[in-house]
Amino acid sequence: MEKLTCSHCGNIIQEEDRVCPSCQIPLSKEQAGASQKRFKLFFIAVVIFCFVIMYFVPPDWLN
Numbered sequence: 346m347e348k349l350t351c352s353h354c355g356n357i358i359q360e361e362d363r364v365c366p367s368c369q370i371p372l373s374k375e376q377a378g379a380s381q382k383r384f385k386l387f388f389i390a391v392v393i394f395c396f397v398i399m400y401f402v403p404p405d406w407l408n
């Protein structure tokens with residue numbers, strides 16, 4: 346599991362922290378897990394894209 350850091354001061358924060366213990370900036374969970382969420386969405390998009398391609402490309406496209 347990757348360490349979460351405050352986007353304001355770079356201090357290492359705990360996942361359950363609501364505010365940064367160093368600079369008291371409120372932390373948003375969405376911000377902390379944004380890259381992971383984006384990766385999942387990207388992965389799902391790629392899978393859907395593959396299925397669409399498989400559906401539209403003729404079965405004999407390898408020949």
Ligand SMILES: [Zn+2]
Nearest residue numbers: 351354365368
């Ligand atoms: Zn901070």
